[in-house]
Amino acid sequence: MRELPVLSIVIPCYNEEKVLPVTAPEFLGELEHLAGRGKISKDSYILFVNDGSKDATWDIIKNLSLENPHFRGISQSRNRGHQNAVLAGLMDARKRADITISIDCDGQDDIHAMEAMVDAYHGGADVVYGVRSKRTTDTFFKRFTAESFYRLMNWMGAEVVFNHADYRLLSSRVLDALAQFKEVNIFLRGMVPLIGFNSTSVYYERHERLAGESHYPLKKMIALAFDGITSLSIRPIRMITGVGALISVLGLIAILWAIIMRVSGNTVDGWASLVCIVAFLGGIQLLCLGIIGEYVGKTYLETKGRPRYIISERTPGENVREKGNIDDRSNLL
Template sequence: MKDNHASSGSWEKKLISVVIPGFNEAGNITKLTQRLVSILEPSGYNFELVFINDGSSDNSQDLLESLHELDPRINHIRLSRNFGHQNALKAGLDYASGDCVITMDGDLQHPPELLPTFIKKWEEGYDIVYSRRKDASTSGSKFKRVTSNSFYYLLNTVSEVKLEPGTADFRLIDRKVVEVLMKFQETDPFMRGVIKWVGFSQYPIDYIPDARFSGKSKYSFKKMVKFALQGITSFSIRPLYTAVYIGFSFSGISALYVPYVLYSYFNGHVISGWASLMMTIVFIGGLQLIIMGIIGIYIGKVFLQTKQRPNYIVRSTSLAPSKSQWSY
């Protein structure tokens, strides 16, 4: 049986950290803070809220500083620019001090009321309690749901790390898992895949996302495609093998044109085959570009990794100065 993380004699003293990365979410910060405090205060645990300001251009920073003055449990990490959601999430994990860390988005689509359920499962001994989004008629556009399901299907097809559809960055992570994640220095980390990859005892909880409280989604179609490619190429080299198989397949198919070319040549019908020849060249040329693009993505990831640049840069923080050692 799993070891309990909280015993009846010591669990009250444990600290829960809630990490919330955000970009231009000023309209949601106050409401989210109120709901989190109202839920966590009766739990009996000590807690801290850690907002990561991922290069916001609105008044998020002023608001976070004001909230910290009113309640020191509400902390902030201000990054020097926008480093992206996954790197901001990594910054929060590096800085959080809790015996467990809960990560969630700042748009209130991740219901804070689910936190007691997360904590209960953690008390039972689970190291990671993660959420699985269940679609509802109000939970985003049909296009977004279809593309999301397609992403998970493709990822699970080409990767050895299997993610359940709807897995989100809304989870609880035990301190020993956080310590492992802090050692990761991957360029463009894909946290959903990394957390699945590390193992430990994990427990899923299904939820229906709430409607966004304020503002609009920062994930454009272009960003979603980039995120999908980031996830696929972070945990598998199968696309490279697929590119090789496709290359061999179409090389074999193109060989079927040889009899037709010879027939056309000896019968003076060279001009009549021009259309099919051009279509073949265009098709094979496009296929080659796709394959080169796949290879290029992997080479690019190796190139960036060899530079060993930091995942993020902290401009300022309300947390303890000793935490500055994790400013990368």
Template sequence: MRPPADPPVDTDPTAPPQLSVVVPMFDEEAVIGMFVDRLRPVLDDLGQSYEVVVVDDGSRDTTPALLEKARRDWPQLRVVRLRANAGHQAALSAGLMRARGAWVATIDADLQDPPETIAGMLTAARERSADVVYGVRNDRTTDSLFKRHTANAYYRMIRRLVGHHVPADAGDFRLMSRATVDAVNRLPAQNRVLRLVIPALGFPSAQVEYRREERAAGTTKYPLSRMIRLTVDSLTGFSIAPLRLATWFGLGGAVVTALLLALAVVAFLTDHTLPGWTSTFVVVAAVGAIQLLCLGLLGEYVGRLYTQLQGRPTYHIAYDSADEADRSNQ
């Protein structure tokens, strides 16, 4: 790691920092050193007070130990540890709740989103009077073909169903004003997808484009199963289109049933009735499949309502190094 640099000058040590950088981490021992070496020079060169809020999302490897080691050499590094793995979006929410900066940036630790872009985001926010600056990927050639196609399909579907206010190819790399963060923190936390929640606020926004890089080290923490879960949460949390799809299935089934009934009557009147086990089986199976699909869609929405009514927190804070520092200073 690089030698520790002098902290930015701050006239009031008790004042909140000008910038907070929230970083969710889960089993990232392979990339922590590289991430610190990339991020710290960028923030030191900004010439303003800052903090880096790393949310350890229940890591099972040496991530906690490496973070504590890095914190001894980097005073602005703050570690928030969750009691158990709560998921990427929950870890981001925990970081936003704990961040104190006038501006808050969120970035993953895998270095696919370049930390150097944060400086450009701050400039864009101030020059364009924007509350939110989205990092938009204009080059995804480092992603696999499958990843590019599925991501493109996801954003096209979401923009069509939720609205075109959702920026395409903008993940969770963004900069937000304190007003935006406060608005997000006041919203219910269950199963929320921040890449859709924040555009829905309608705050003035801007975009900064960048090239998505390859993961610096380690393995992805977003396998296909989590991508599917994210898609389901996005659809059921921000659109009633699936419920309308169930309605259209029902109407379509009614039309098909009416046509089949008419054909059956005509066949009976013209004495062309034949025993048709195959056709009967296909119709019954098709209707059953549609009914199960509609019930599944309804179940997703009912499940979200049930979870919301329970009011259970999506994460539990086990440790915050800032709290420990405050106790030691008392």
């Protein structure tokens, strides 16, 4: 009989003092439910990752760990962003758990979908994506921008699962493969599909945030999309090449036309048209330089090889692995 897997529920937290007391008992209840039904080991646990919160989030996590041994926590030395926080939790759980489920702590993702994810794992899946079945609770603007985000990502060459964020189950061998990805610019939604292995999806309805405020306004969504595209695809560079070739052809035609008009003596003063052309080409050139500069900047950051996160503290009772041990690379990634 197959040994029951140890599950680690990885939950990134940034300034979540209002919502944590509400959702932590729900996560614990689902963990106990799965263990009680014999689907996961009773040694399974919940791992909170404090992403440099400025409020009482870390104090709440420490208190939770003292109240119940199924609660654990690690704290980053500073705020490094949602994706780095998720990665920190996944890599910390890699040598302690057989499977991980990453989920946000705001209660919007349906925690009861975890059971279907674990069932899919027992059925042979190494990756199980949590996918929103519909967006009826979203405003038109939110729905339009979110769906446009996924379409833009795929069109630009960054392979992502439509309507999937960071709610997913990963097996230990997928985590081992993910640990081999060394890039500093992290976009897990696009990196996980690159790993491969047998995957499936579980569909669920998303709820309203239980407390607190969203940390992903439109500005951050646009920044996330731009980071994902430039981290996973070179299609924008190729598009620049195509635009440059097209403008060159049009420019050559315009030069020939100007020569013909000059020879025929039909030229007139063209100040307005000249200004328009210069302004248009100047704008295109600056845009192209900006996109190229983004890639150059990312290359610069990658060559530095800086840590993607640094764990500064663990909840009481957490055993820190021996310094220098290969299993403790989570502090250095």
